[in-house]
Amino acid sequence: MQAKDYFGYNREKLMNIMKWENLVSSQRIGGRPSKDEKNRSPFNSDHDKIIFSGAFRRLARKTQVHPLATNDHIHNRLTHSLEVACVGRSLGIKVGQMLVEQKKIPENISASDIGDIVQSTCLAHDIGNPPFGHTGESAIRSWFSNEGSRFLEKLKPEEANDLKMFEGNAQGLRVLTSAEYHPYDGGMRLTYATLGSFIKYPWTSLPAVNEKRPKTGKFGVFQSELKTFHEIAGAVGLIKCHGDDWYCRHPLVYLMEAADDFCYALLDLEDALEMGILNWDQVFQVLEPVLLTTDKDQVVSDLKNVRDGRKPPIIRGRVMDAYVNSAASTFLDREKSILSGDPIDLVKCCEGAVAKSVSEAKSIAAKSIFNHPRKIELEIGSYSVISTILEVMCTAVDEYIAEPTNHSFKSKRVLDLIGKETFDPKMKNHPDKHTPKYLALMRIIDFVSGCTDHYATYLAKQFNGMGESR
Template sequence: MMNWEKLVNASRLGNRPAKVEKGRSPFNSDHDKIIFSGAFRRLAKKTQVHPLATNDHVHNRLTHSLEVACVGRSLGIRVGEKLQAANKLPAGVTAADIGDIIQSTCLAHDIGNPPFGHTGEAAIRSWFQKEGARFLEKLDPEEASDLKTFEGNAQGFRVITSSEYHPYDGGMRMTYATLASFIKYPWTSLPAASGKRPKSGKYGIYKSELSIFKEVADAVGLIRKKGDDWYCRHPFVALMEAADDFCYGILDLEDGLEMGILSWDEVYQILSPVLTQKDLTELEPELSKLRDGRKPPVIRGKVIDAYVEAAANAFLKHEEEFLNGDEIDLISKCDNGVAEAVRAAKDLAKTRIFTHPRKVELEIGSYSVMATLLEVMCNAVLEYSADPKKCSFKSKRVVDLIGPYTFDPRMDNHPDALTPQYIAIMRVIDFISGCTDHYATYLAKQFNGMGEAR
C-alpha cells in the first residue's frame, strides 16, 4: 500500500532538496513555474473545443486550464481538510498544500497538447502511420510507437521534465508529488497500443523520459504493476481528472450556448438536478429575469460546489483502494446525481457540439497543416542528425528555425540506448506540438510558398 508520507514528497526532480522560500511552499513554486512558462502561455492560442474561434467568449486551452485549476484547488483543499481531520497527513503538510498540488497538476494537464486539440493529436498519429512511416525505419519498436501513437499526456510530461526552463536537465524541476500527480497513464506506448494497459491506446510516458518517470515513481512510492515500466497511478490523479471532467461538464455546455448550438433549457435540464431544492427556489426568480447567455454564471458556483463535495466524499470513502493502486473512476463513485450530470453533459457535447460544421471543417484542414510541417521538419532533422556538414541548404534553414542548439545532447551521445533519429524527430514533435493554432497554420503556408510577409 502507498502512504501519504511519500506521496506528498516535496523534493524536486533530480533529488534536489525542497525549495523553501518566504511566503511560498514548494508546491506554490510548482504552480508559479507553470504559470510563467512559455508552454503555458501559448495555450491561449490553442484549441479547447472550437479551432481558431472568432468568438472571444468561448474557451481556449488557457482559460480552460485556469478554470480546471480553480476547481482542482478547491477539491484538493476539501480532501486535504478531511485527511487532516482524520490525522492522515504527514507532519508539516497542510490542506492548502494538497490544494496547491492539485492546482498545479490541473494547470499543466493540457500543456503538451498540440495545435487543434485532439484533432491535432490524431493528425500527427495518422501522418507517422502513413506518409511519415519511412522516417521511422531506423527506430526501435518502442520509439516508433511513441510517434505513431503520439499522445498529448506524454508530451506534457516531456514539457515539464525535459524541454522547459532547464532543457534536458530536469525541465521545470518540480516536486516529485506534483510530477507523479500529473501522470494520468503511468506506462509506455507500445503495450498501450496493443491493448495491454487499463486505458487502451492511452499512455503517459515516452521512451525519452522513461528514466525520469522511474525516478518520480520510486520517489513517491508508486506500486509496480505486472508488466514492464507499468506503475499504479498516484491517488491525486483522480482529483485532477475529476476537476477536468467537472469543467467539461459545465463549460463546454456554456460554450455551446454562447455559440447558439445549445439552448438554455437543454443546459439547465442537465445541471439543475445536482442543486438542492432550496438552491432552486432561491435561484429561479433571478434566472427568470436574465437572457439565456447570462444565466450560467448564476448557477455555476453552486453546481461546482456540489460536484466538489461529492468528489471529496467519494475520494475519502475509497481512500484505501486508491492507496492500494486500484484503478478507480472517481466520478462514477460520486452520488448518482453528480455522476449522471457529468455523463449527460459529455454525451450532449459529443453529439451536438463536437459535430458542429465549422469545427469539422477546420479539423479536416488541420491534417494538411500538420502533414506539411512534419514532412519538411522531419526530413531536415534526419539529414542534420546524420551529418550536419552534408545538410542541404533548405534543411539547414529548417534547423535554424527549430534552433540548432535545442536538440537533446543524447543525439550525439546516447547512453539510454535511444537512436539519434528518434531524438531528432522528438525535437520536431516539441516544436510542432508547442505551436499555437495560428502559428502552425501560418508556418504551413510559409513552407508551401503561399505565406505572407510579416
C-alpha cells in the same frame, strides 16, 4: 479467472500500500532539495513555475473545443486550464482538510499544500497538447503512421510507437521535465509530488497500443522520459504493476481528473450556448438535478428575467460546489483502496445526480458540439497544416542525421528555425546508432506540439510559399 477493477489492475497482486509521506514529497526532480521560503510552499512554487512558462502561455491560442474561435467568450486551452486549476484547488483543499482532521497526512503538510499540488497539476494537465486539440494529436499520429512512416523504419518498435501513437499526456510530462527552463536537465524542476500527480496514464506506449494496458492507445510516458518516470515513481512510492514500466496512479491524479471532467462538462455546454449550438433549456436540464432542493426555487426565480447568455453564471457556482463536495466525499470513502493501488472512476462513483449530470453533459457534447460543421471543417484543414510542417521538418532532420556536415541549404534553414542547440545532447556519441534519430524526431514533436493554432497555420502557409510577411 482473477477479478479486475475499472483500470484493469490485478487486485490480488497489489499487496503494498502507498504512503502519504512519500506521495507529497517536496523534493525536486533529480533529488534536488526545495528552497525553504517563508510563507511559500514548494508546491506553490510549482504553480508559479508552470504559470510563467512559455508552454503554458501558448495555451492561450490553442483549441479547447472550437478551433480558431473568433468569439472571445469561447474557451481556449489557457482559460480552460485556469478554470480547472480553480476547481482542483478547491477539491484538493477540501480533501486535504479531511485528511488533516483524520491525521492521515504528515503534520508538516497542510490542506492548502494538497490544494497547491492539485492546482499545479490541473494547470499543467493540457500543457503538452498540440495545436487544434485532440484533432492535432490525431493528425500527428496519422502522418507518422502513413506518409511519415519512412522516417521510423530503423527505430526500435517502442520508439516508433511513441510517434505513431503520439499522446498529449506523454508530451506534457516531457514539457515539464525536459523541454522548459532547463532543457534535458530536469525541465521546470518541479516537486516529485506534483510530477507524480500529473501522470494520468503511468505506462508507456507499445503495451497500450497492443491492448496490454487499461486504456488502449492512451499512455503517459515516452521512451525519452522513461528514466525520469521511474525516478518520479520511486520517489513518491507508486506501486509497480504487473508489466514493464507500469505503475498505479498517484491518488491525487483522481482529483485532477475529476476537476477536468467537471469543467468541460459544465463549460463546454456554456460555450455551445454562446455559439447557438444548444439552447438554455437543453443546458439547464442537465444541470438542474444537482441543485439543492432548498435552493432550487430561488435559482429558478433568479433566472426568470435574465437573457440566456447570462444565466450560466447564476448557477455555475452552485453546480460546481455540488460536484466538488460529492467528489471529495467519494475520494475519502475510497481512500484506503486507492492507496492500495485499486483505481476507480471517481466521477462515476459520485452520488447519482452528480455522476448522471456529468455523463449527460459529455453525451450532449459528443452528439451536438463535437460534430458542429464549423468545427469539422477546421479540423479537416488541421491535418494538412500539421502534415506540411512535419514533412518539411522531418526531412531536414533526416538529412542532418545522415550527413551532419553536408545537407541541403533548405534543411540548414529548417534547422536554424528549430535551433540546432535545442536538440538533445545525448544525440552525440550515443551507443545505439538509431536512438539519435528518435531523439531528433522528438525535438520536432516538441516544436510542432508547442505551436499555437495560429502559428501552425501561418507556418504551413510559409512552407508552401503562400505565406504573408510579418
